[in-house]
Amino acid sequence: MSQDEKPPLLDRIANTAFLAVIGLARLLPYERRIPATGWLFTHLLAPVAGWRRRIRDNLALARPDLSAEELREVVLAVPENAGRSVAEIYSGDEFTTRIRKADPLEGPGLAALEAAFESQRPVIIACAHFGNYDAMRAALAGRGWPVGALYRPMNNEAFNRHYIPAITAIAEPLFPRGRAGLASMLRFLKGGGWLALGFDQYDRHGTELRFFDLPSKTVLTPAELALRYDALLVPIHAIRLPDGLSFRVHVGEPVEHGESAGMMQALNDDLEMLVRRHMGQWFWVHRRWK
Structure with a gap:
């Protein structure tokens, strides 16, 4: 698809929602922006997208030994890490400068x-x-x-x-x-x-x-x-x-x-x-x- 062509309507709607979330997150300072986006992924995106069920299914195969509490911790931690990572990618120089300085x-x-x-x-x-x-x-x-x-x-x-x-x-x-x-x-x-x-x-x-x-x-x-x-x-x-x-x-x-x-x-x-x-x-x- 060329830059002049319009993506499908559903793609544009999903993209607009994503940009709205990232835009709001950018209003926060870096130290609050990253965990806030992690929270949104954990409590809003993961349940809607079916991530929790898929994580549990994979863990049932690979780590059936996990206790109920350990399973719950992983189910919450995975989308939180994903959300933090997305916020970091869209933090531009703030993210890369922190990494390179460290x-x-x-x-x-x-x-x-x-x-x-x-x-x-x-x-x-x-x-x-x-x-x-x-x-x-x-x-x-x-x-x-x-x-x-x-x-x-x-x-x-x-x-x-x-x-x-x-x-x-x-x-x-x-x-x-x-x-x-x-x-x-x-x-x-x-x-x-x-x-x-x-x-x-x-x-x-x-x-x-x-x-x-x-x-x-x-x-x-x-x-x-x-x-x-x-x-x-x-x-x-x-x-x-x-x-x-x-x-x-x-x-x-x-x-x-x-x-x-x-x-x-x-x-x-x-x-x-x-x-x-x-x-x-x-x-x-x-x-x-x-």
């Missing part, structure tokens, strides 16, 4: 990242819908590192017209899914760029691996690109801290090159350990198991 990068793989930058070696950043993915991009870009990302445009074109500029302002380049985006992405990677790729959603064309000891179709692309371009493959996740506003951006151990399915299983295992420690920060709304 320089929250840490973890056993940080030295390998620094070495890759010095040698201009490509890097595949294996990331997930955990904490705030964009805090990770802001932290890496704050070091002056060449972090790009592949993204899927939203189905709502009216939403895309402000969402894509918002995420582009955090760090760029960004590459849309599709033939043109893929070609640009590969040129960037060949030139020593760093590419953030998600791997935590169900992919019907993926390979059946294990996640929370359940069969789950997993994309092999991050491992395959790392092997093809001799790129470092490293998991990086932004963990939201107890204050709800700050992050620790954890750089995990680089994944040893080998067979692609085994590399991706190592990433699944690493993410599972992280999610078990921070159950409310992974987006349990996704249909990860089918």
Whole structure:
């Protein structure tokens, strides 16, 4: 759809409602805006959108051992984290300045990242819908590192017209899914760029691996690109801290090159350990198991 074409009416209505919420939130100072939007997602959006039921269904599969109180905590924490993340994305310079000033990068793989930058070696950043993915991009870009990302445009074109500029302002380049985006992405990677790729959603064309000891179709692309371009493959996740506003951006151990399915299983295992420690920060709304 071109910029001159009008999106469908329902898309425009939904987009107008979203912009109204974000506009009201922007009237608040940052320290109140972020939790306020988290509250709105938890108590207004999640029940209407069916998120609570889907979170419970996924937890019944993956964590049937949770008590009723633990289950309730996760059901509330997941949409709150999502709401906070959206508010942060739409906070522009306030968000990125806070991240870059804090320089929250840490973890056993940080030295390998620094070495890759010095040698201009490509890097595949294996990331997930955990904490705030964009805090990770802001932290890496704050070091002056060449972090790009592949993204899927939203189905709502009216939403895309402000969402894509918002995420582009955090760090760029960004590459849309599709033939043109893929070609640009590969040129960037060949030139020593760093590419953030998600791997935590169900992919019907993926390979059946294990996640929370359940069969789950997993994309092999991050491992395959790392092997093809001799790129470092490293998991990086932004963990939201107890204050709800700050992050620790954890750089995990680089994944040893080998067979692609085994590399991706190592990433699944690493993410599972992280999610078990921070159950409310992974987006349990996704249909990860089918």
